[in-house]
Structure formats: structure tokens, C-alpha cells
Amino acid sequence: MPYSGHDIFIKPEPDRLILSPFEWTIAKRYMLPGRGEAFIAMVAGISLVAVMLGVAALVIVMSVMNGFRAELMDKIVGLNGHAIVQGYGGRIANWQDVLEDVENTPGVTRASPLIEQPLLATYEGRVEAVLVRGNTQKDIDRLKPKVISGNLTALTPGSQRVAVGSQLAQSLGATVGDTLTVINPAGRTTPFGTVPRQIGYQIGAIFEIGIYQYDDAFVVMPMSDAQTLLLTGDQIGMIEVTTTNPDTVDETMAPIRGKLQGRAVVSTWKTINASLFEALAVERVAMFVVLSIIVLVAVFNILSSLIMLVRAKTRDIAIMRTMGATRKSILKIFVTAGFLIGALGTMAGLGLGFFALFFRQSVVNFFQAVTGQNLWDPSIRFLTELPARTDPSEVVVIIIMALVLSFLATLYPAFKAASTDPVQVLRYE
Template identity: 80%
Template structure:
């Protein structure tokens, strides 16, 4: 919508407060701030929700693969043949044997529940990217070296070079009963994945050492699989699932973490709907401010009509005024939201310092830091929604102004 110089002059004049119009200007300013806060809130919340889902997906899938093949009973005896079949499946990029077993670890009188994870050498090297201290190269079969999560290291009070004791309840049988198996392992590395549950429980060791600890012989617990597309992992592994029916089960990451990601999806939609109401309220503020402006300028509008101003010109003037308020609020809100997201962790730390209350507890939130991932398409939709609603809010006041009858207004002037 292009304005003529005359129309633009009138629009600028009406956007600036005149004598006795301070209240109208205040309402227009409140409308602008409301749109700004609504857009900023939507951008911040949706980006954080996207980041939360993406970070969880990256960390969970990056560590555990897109799917697992697990035998009924927990032990795969002929796992070499199954591994070859899985690797030969179209769409599979990596398949690796894995052992996971919940056990207990003790150090200096402290006892913690752990999850022993037996990995191949290549998988251990991939995990080395998460290293905080130590050397993953020391995790060799028969070395009795392990890597532990950072939170577990804090809970046990263990550091690099310390020896922790891992207790396997399924120990050796004696005339006096089963004696738990206790083996000491040296902490060679400490890692941080970024997911609290993992960092608080995982003890990683070579798969051969895990087999010795668990007395499982040459068997493994499962095979983790990575595919070309995480979203189609179930379809990719459908032939394997059918071939292993009755012997092993194939479970993709969506099934394993279904409750978590479904809850995130529901919360994401709910937050978008609730926060959109803020923008809607701001739009009603624009509507009310324009109605008051039209009422205050009724005499001026009548004079403009007698001087030759067309109904279309007046319509364009008042639509422009309301739309500019909405557009400025949207632009400033977008900028505010992006700035907040950039300094999000500093803001969280500052609020925690001022209030003395933890806002981001890793034990509850799974992740150690507030995540963020902005979706350009989603941000565009938010901005367009604010602009369209702002435009619609201008129509009624603008049509009212355009339909003003100068004869009726100026009859008694």
C-alpha cells in the first residue's frame, strides 16, 4: 500500500501526540510495547522448546544410536551373524555391539548406582569428544581403566587416577551362598555428555572388560544401530525386526523416548497457543487506540473530506498508523527476543544469583544448560501472525474514519 505525500503527511501528524491527546499516545505506546513483548515471548519460548528437543535428540541419539537390537533375556549369543546382517541392511550407516548393565560403584565409603557400558574401541573414541579430563586412549581391553560421567565423579568424589570398586551382585557361588563380584577399576577419564542422567550414571569400559565383569563370556547385551535418517529408523530396520521375530526385539529411539518427546510436543503447542494470546491482547490495544484517535479527530476528518480527501485516502492513513505500530512492535520484539536468546545463560545465572533459587536444575531438566535453536520458518510465521493481526485490527477504525459524513459533523460548526 503506497501512500501519497499528502496521505503520509497526515499519517505522521496523527502518529505524534497533539494537545490534549497524551492519553491516546499512551495507549498507542502501550500497544507497541504489548506487541513487542508478545513477539519476544513467542520467539524466546519457541526457540528454547526447539533447542530443548533438538539437544535431547542430538545427545540421546548421538550416544545410543537410532535403534537397538536386544535379545529376549538380555544376551545375544550369535551376535556376530546378527551384526553382519544389520550392517548389510540398506540405510544402516553403523552398527556396534554394546553391553549395558546397572550395577553399584563404591569409593571412599560412598556408594552410587551406575550403568556399566561396554563399548568397542571405535565407540570409545567417538565418546572422547565429550572428554573433560583424562585420556580415553588408556581404555584398552585388560587395562582395568574406565571413564566415568562428571556428575558421577562428583557424587563419588573420584578424580583421575583414583580406583573405584564396581560391585556385580551376580558373583561366584560358594557353600555359603553367592558372593558379589567386586573389581577395582582406575578412573582414566571423566566425560560430560550434557544429559544429567547419563553424566550421573555411566561408567564406560572396553567391551571385553565388561564381559569379564559380568561373567557373560562372548555374548553381548544389544547392538546399537545408526541409520541415514533418524526419523525413518523404524522403517529401515523393519526387515531385521521381521527376521529376528521371537529371538530379539528392534526398538527405535522414538519408542524408547516416546513419553518424553510426546510431552515436549504437547507442551510446545500449548505454549504457542497461550503466548499467542499476548499478541492478540496487544492487537486489541491497537484497535482501541485507533478508535479513540478517530473519535478525537472526527472534526479534522470532516474538514479533510470537504477539502477533497477521498474515503480511500483516509482509509489508507488510519490503516498505516495502526500497521506501523504493529510493525514497530514486531521488529523490536524480534530483536529483543534474539538478544535474550544470545545471552540466555547469563540471564538465567543472573536471576539465580539475585533470587538464590535454581532456575535450571539439571536433575529435572535433563540438560546442563538452557538450550536454544531458532527456526527461521517459525520466526517468520510469528512475525507474519503479528503483522496480519495488526492489519486486521486497523480495518474497523479506518473504515469508520473513511465513512465519516462531513455534513453531519460540521452542521453546527
């Protein structure tokens, strides 16, 4: 048949990975199917939304899990230090020498003596179990950012003033200026038996650490007042240690553990809260695996929409082949169309995830108001607010996982389209 100037041929493109203008134009056209292909467009849209929701769920949950662990660790370590040196029987004699040894240990940034003892407190007939904590003046001053009522400057040795946690003050119905009575069952021995020691302390300040168990139990006072209450003389209960790196605290405390063997026990935050942080680590991995299934389901939607698109465009594919389009061009067209759905869904999911994280507490408060349920009970969740801390490396892993799964989902329909035989398709056209 003679050549006509109106005949159109597709010039074969050189072998390359980058899309040619022809391939990109067809790929964009197939991403937005026509009116007669509304069902395919709907499935593609569902695929995009599914990828978006899966990625958003992963970003939100992993950020909340990381935030929960980080906040919990910061608050626990911020109050208790990275390690505790505790004497046998709860008492350390000659503690000044021990304190000096600890302070001179490489990697130790701070060491503070303290006393901690579970007792009872009563106010106007209400009785609560409390944890009396005797601190140095410097350690008491560290609580200033946490004070929500009153003033810590009133807590001086011999002032008979204390600071209490916000939840404890609420449970007792007490406020700043009220006097609560602390009861020490191990009182003085009299001819009539042991009489519990009861001392009244005026509440000078109310603080909120952010961990329910601490805010519901702690009564902080100067260390000399705690020694008087507990009848310990000049002895203390433990030494709180802070190191340069909490992750290497075991290596930092190893020399101290050797020196004090037989005299005191050295415990780190890892051993004290081991079960809690191990449970968080297991839950974090489990949540990642479970939520990844959402993304996997979404890419199956991409697979199904592309298969339907290939079946609907079989005649078009055959025509393009007869006009000079290579198998590789057809392959790249359908891979691009499917991959872009996954990529757009991933980017939208990141945006939705970060948006939800920014307004996370407002969202929790909204659902609490709607349902009438306390969805974030601090007595169960440890923390008073929903935390979040996004790890950039985890976000990168989520993005790569979503994109790789989206790419893999396009391969089968793309190869199917590339293997179309134009002779068989156009035989009866």
C-alpha cells in the first residue's frame, strides 16, 4: 500500500528508563479513564484512598507509639534519673563517700541523694497511700517547671511544708495552704506498744509530672525533714544517678556496681521498667505489621484496577503496537499509571497523617465529647495527654514500603499489556 502523508507512525524511542512524551501522555490518559470506564475510575480512586488511609494510619500509630515511649521515658528518667544506687535494707551509711565515688565516675553527669518511703497521708478524714520523697534543695528546684499551684521556695528544711502531686491533691480534696498529716507506722516504742508517728505538713505547692502514678502518690519534702519523719538519722535511702547517655547506662554504672558489691544494689531504668518498655517495643512491632496489611490490601486494589484497565484498552494497545510502540513502551505506560496511583496515595497519606498528629488531642477531646467516654484515662495510659513523636527514618521506611508494593502490583498487568498480540486482537476489526 503506497505511503500517504496522512498516515501516522509512532517513532520508536531509544531504550531508556525515562518516559518519552508519548508514553507520559498515554499514561496520564489512562490514569483518568473516560466516561464509559467509570467503574475502572472508581476502583482506581478507591485504591488511592486505601493507600492514603494505610500510610496515614502507619504514620499516626507509629508516631504515637514513639511519642508514648519517649514521653514515658523522659518523665520517668526526669524524676528518677537513669540509675538508682540503693542500699541494702533501704539505708546507705557513709553515703557521702558513696556519692563522691558515683560523681567521679566517667559518664555520670549528676548524682543526688534522696529518701523514698511509702506511707499514709490524711486530710479531713480522707486517707491515701503516698510515696514520701526527701530531696535536696537543688532537686526540689528542678520541679519548678511542673508546679501548677503554689511556690517551691517555701519548701526549706524545717519549714514543715511539702509539695504534692496534682492527682493526690484532688483525691484528698486539699489545696495550697491546707495541712495534711503524714503517718509513719514505724513510730516510737512506748510501754503501750508502738505509736505511729504523725506529723502535719502544710502544702506549699502542687505539681504535675504528667505520669498519673507519680502525680497520684508523691509527697516531696526537704531531705532533712524526711529523715526526721522516718527517724533515719543522717542515713539516706538511695542515690539517683543521671548519665550522659541513657542507652549506655549499664556500661557507665559497671564500675560503681563492682565497687559497691555487697553494700548496695545498682538498678538502671532498663531493669526498673523493663516489662513496661519491652511491652511497648513488642506492641510497636505488632502494630506496624498489622497496619502494613492495610497498605497491602490497597495495592491489591491497584492490581485489580490495572487488570480491568488492560482488558478495557486491549484494542488501543494493539493499535499502538501496530503504529510502532514497543513492548517496553507499553510496559512503562501501565507501570507508570499504577505507580502514580500508589505515589499520590502515599503523599496524601503523609499529609493526612501529619495533619491528624497536629490536631491529635483535639480529635481525642472531640470523640470524648461525642461518645461521653473517657478515651484517654491517665490512670490506665500513664500519661495525661496523647503524645506523638515522628521518627524520620520510620517515615522513610513507610514511604519506601508503600511505593515498592505499589510498583510490584503494577508488574503483572503491565507485562500482560506488553505481551498483547496485535494480530490476534485486530484480526476481525
